[in-house]
Amino acid sequence: MNAPSRARVAALIAGLEAGLLERSAAARLVLLAALAGEHVLLIGPPGTAKSELARRLHRCFAGSPFFERLLTRFTTPEELFGPLSLKALEDDRYERLVDGYLPRAGIAFLDEVFKANSAILNALLTLLNEREFDNGPTRERTPLVSVVGASNEVPGEEALLAFFDRFLVRVPVSGVGEASFGALLTLAPAAPPAVEPVSPQELRGWLAAREAVVLGPDSIEALHALRRAAAAQGIVVSDRRWRQLVGLLRSAAFLEGRTQVEPLDLWLVPYVIAAQPAQVPALQDWFVREPAQAEPQDAPWLTRAVEAFEKQLELEATLPADDGDDAAGKLALARAVGGSAEGGLLRIVSATLEQQLRRRWSPVHIAARLAQLDELIGRAGAPLPGLRAALAALEAALAKRLWLPPELAQQLRANRQATLATLEALLDRLAAVRAGFAALPQDEQLPATVPEPVALGA
Structure with missing residues (x-):
């Protein structure tokens, strides 16, 4: 059997999450679990749209009656499975009238699901796992698609763990965050969009086809x-x-x-x-x-290398010339005699003399610095094409995803972008440092001494 169209799956997802804030992951997981024939547990405080998600899920499945109950320790089996049949009792049969109750439901919502007593929980175990219900001497097949359970907390009692395990998907839900609080206050009530429900025949076909x-x-x-x-x-x-x-x-x-x-x-x-x-x-x-593979990377080794070169450039650009005392005296004399009236001329003279104060370097020294930088730039820039290709591949993969929540997709994208931006920024700093070394004043008469390489650290 062919898969449903992407437009149809997207419409089912949109129908579940329309008008619900920060519920993209919960809506997708509730729907996907039901389409996979599994049960979902929503864990969180009251007022976080747990029951609303279950009711909307019911509209996604044709011919699937909806059943909803709030369970307490006083809940009786009759409230879930139906009253005893008086006519059957007359014939010495212990049977329930299950129409309109959980054994006839397609989608069910059980609130405070762990508050029920052990008798009910034991009966629910078979119903959830095997989709069967013991009605008197007969074990009946039920049309159950999925049960959405809700609880404020995970059960701590060992006796409840077997029932807890029947819920394959467990989704924590909480109140909206600060970013969505304003939207919550002004949210206008609106009915979710109509969707083309999934028929029982389609669901059976999809479950069989997924095995391929x-x-x-x-x-x-x-x-x-x-x-x-x-x-x-x-x-x-x-x-x-x-x-x-x-x-x-x-x-x-x-x-x-x-x-x-x-x-x-x-x-x-x-x-x-x-x-x-x-x-x-x-x-x-x-x-x-x-x-x-989308954890943001900050390249600490490269950051240390860039900082080492920046400090070396600052040092070499500010070292005084060998005849710095004489040049400094000339600069002081020019400032003393220049006066305010000759401000423009003073600036020109000062700039010339300050240039003379800077130490000059041999071309061999400059070439050695540039060679080390070029080697570092080449090594640091080597991952750049791969990172760009990986980002493009991720973008292409995310564009095809329907189930991946948009918030998570944006996080993956932003992490890859941040890694790429970090490397590009460090390479820009290296390029600026290289230009700075290349601009240092040179003197071809100086000894052709190769400097010690800049220590880059571990």
């Missing part, structure tokens, strides 16, 4: 590195979760019309691997540094 997506050697290597990075943080990831992550990556690639998972697809792994919201930033840094 190749997990290339570079992606496998990146996942090996991710496993090591997770272990270094004390994060334990089950084999099942690794397999589910691969399915999510394949869905992301397939729905963008690609036949192979690429390292940039790994932007979503922090939301799958992290066991706690506090672990997400470090894993995001890993993605920027390793798969994306």
Whole structure:
């Protein structure tokens, strides 16, 4: 089966995030998880659009009834799975009337999902994992596409960890930041745009077709590195979760019309691997540094070399001439006798004498300085074409991405640009230093002494 058009996927994403501030990553992850047949947990305080995302997700799927409940420790099974059938009880059968309840839902939103009692959580385990529900003596297949759970915090009780693990994608959400606060205050309510919903037949076809997506050697290597990075943080990831992550990556690639998972697809792994919201930033840094290769570089060795040459130029440009005492006396005499009336003439004379105060250098000395600078400029400038090509390749790759959040894409772009700008600025400083050495006063009568090279440091 062919992948959906990019325009259609983009419209589904736009429908989820329209009018929501700083929710690009959450909207994309909620939709991608559902299209991959996985469940999502939104972790954050009330009033952060968690339920709104779930309701909007429901509109993305045709023929998928929506079910929503706030769970508490007093929630009864009847509230989720339906009341007992009195007619079935008359026939000694223990069955529920499930129409309109969770076993018949396509998209469900369970708020405060970890507050439910153990009986409900145990029943939910089978429903979420196998998409099946035990109704009396019969195990029924359910049409469940995805459950969006919400919680203020990650559960700490060991008894809840199995249920917590059923949510493949875990997205921390918080209130808007300072940059978006003004927009929040003036945000006008508006209905999200209508979208062409995904039919059950399309979803089944897409899930089957994604299995043809190749997990290339570079992606496998990146996942090996991710496993090591997770272990270094004390994060334990089950084999099942690794397999589910691969399915999510394949869905992301397939729905963008690609036949192979690429390292940039790994932007979503922090939301799958992290066991706690506090672990997400470090894993995001890993993605920027390793798969994306977009950590900003500041070239400290080159900075030290530039500063060393700048100091050497300042020293050599300000050293007095060997006959500096005589020239200084002439300059003082000119200032004493010039007077204010002869200000213009004094400036001319002073400039001439100050020029004479500067030490002169042999052409061999200047040539040695320029040769060392040319070697440094060549070495420092060697990565420049590669950096420019890498930036262009990143721009081309980002232009094809639908799932990568715009804020993260801009960060990757800005980091590469910053590295390039840093190197270009240092090369400009080296060019200015070279021009400064070339402009030093020369005297061909001086001994042809080659100076000691400027020490550049480690």
